[in-house]
Amino acid sequence: MQILTVGNQKGGVGKSTFSVHLAFRAAELGYRVLLIDVDEGDLSEVFPEIEENDGTDYLKASHLFTGEIKGRQPRQVYEKIALIEADVDVLDVDDMPLETIEQPRLSLAQLNGNYDFCIIDTPPNLQRRMLGALVASHAVVSPFNISPFSFARMPKLQATIAGVKSQYNPNLNHLGFLANMVNSKSVNEVEALPELREAYGELIFDEAIIARACVATALAQGHAVWHRARSGNQRASAKEMRRACDAVLTRLGFKLMEPLS
Ligand SMILES: Nc1ncnc2c1ncn2[C@@H]1O[C@H](COP(=O)(O)OP(=O)(O)OP(=O)(O)O)[C@@H](O)[C@H]1O
Ligand SMILES: [Mg+2]
Numbered sequence: 001m002q003i004l005t006v007g008n009q010k011g012g013v014g015k016s017t018f019s020v021h022l023a024f025r026a027a028e029l030g031y032r033v034l035l036i037d038v039d040e041g042d043l044s045e046v047f048p049e050i051e052e053n054d055g056t057d058y059l060k061a062s063h064l065f066t067g068e069i070k071g072r073q074p075r076q077v078y079e080k081i082a083l084i085e086a087d088v089d090v091l092d093v094d095d096m097p098l099e100t101i102e103q104p105r106l107s108l109a110q111l112n113g114n115y116d117f118c119i120i121d122t123p124p125n126l127q128r129r130m131l132g133a134l135v136a137s138h139a140v141v142s143p144f145n146i147s148p149f150s151f152a153r154m155p156k157l158q159a160t161i162a163g164v165k166s167q168y169n170p171n172l173n174h175l176g177f178l179a180n181m182v183n184s185k186s187v188n189e190v191e192a193l194p195e196l197r198e199a200y201g202e203l204i205f206d207e208a209i210i211a212r213a214c215v216a217t218a219l220a221q222g223h224a225v226w227h228r229a230r231s232g233n234q235r236a237s238a239k240e241m242r243r244a245c246d247a248v249l250t251r252l253g254f255k256l257m258e259p260l261s
Pocket of ligand 1 (some may be wrong): 010011012013014015016017018021039122123124180181182209210211212213214215216
């Protein structure tokens with residue numbers, strides 16, 4: 001199981017939006033996906049429980065940090081996608097001792113055989129929940145938006161990743177920064193990308209995702225933006241989002257062939 005953190009301490013840059021799209025994309029390529037929310041439950045909004053809970057004790061995000069895995073399973077939310085939801089207790093993790101950040105890696109090792117790809121959506125800070133995700137992961141991808149506030153935080157994020165690499169997880173691979181919510185009508189925003197690429201090189205993905213209302217609308221209906229995309233706008237958005245997902249999957253080493261059946 002390849003484990004990917006979707007992380008950036010800047011809030012509202014599309015971490016959750018991209019995590020869900022990446023899950024849909026990997027699942028439609030035939031991979032078994034485990035999606036984890038260690039933030040505040042946004043992913044449960046995309047995949048609400050349709051049937052009344054029959055009393056199943058689902059595996060929740062806080063259990064990954066306490067190690068209470070036994071007898072619990074993630075909730076199946078879509079074909080080939082299982083979800084570990086954020087619960088109220090996961091909020092306490094940021095107040096727990098620093099050693100707590102090593103537990104998710106051990107917890108996820110117990111689920112290893114059941115999934116091909118695990119995606120961890122993280123909160124907009126660099127505290128225990130984010131660090132626990134980074135310690136457990138093979139790679140991290142960072143959605144960002146074109147704003148001076150976002151740029152100012154990039155070196156801090158890199159320093160955090162470097163710190164986790166040197167102290168806990170030498171194999172952690174920063175796949176890079178993925179521009180999201182780009183305003184295609186703003187010359188400043190469009191021109192910022194090549195400038196960033198000069199500064200950061202290949203750490204800036206070539207694939208950028210344009211801001212389009214249909215992205216949020218699709219997720220509110222529990223689907224990827226490419227699901228039943230009819231309007232020109234949605235088709236364009238579908239193409240951008242898929243390209244971005246495929247670029248990340250390729251950097252992770254996944255094959256992009258659609259399944260035959
Ligand atoms: N490409 C896009 N086009 C239009 N709206 C978008 C796009 N990506 C994300 N959004 C919207 O922007 C808002 C923030 O996105 P999202 O919740 O995914 O960010 P986040 O980084 O997970 O935020 P947080 O840090 O609060 O967890 C949401 O309302 C989402 O619908
Ligand atoms: Mg989020």
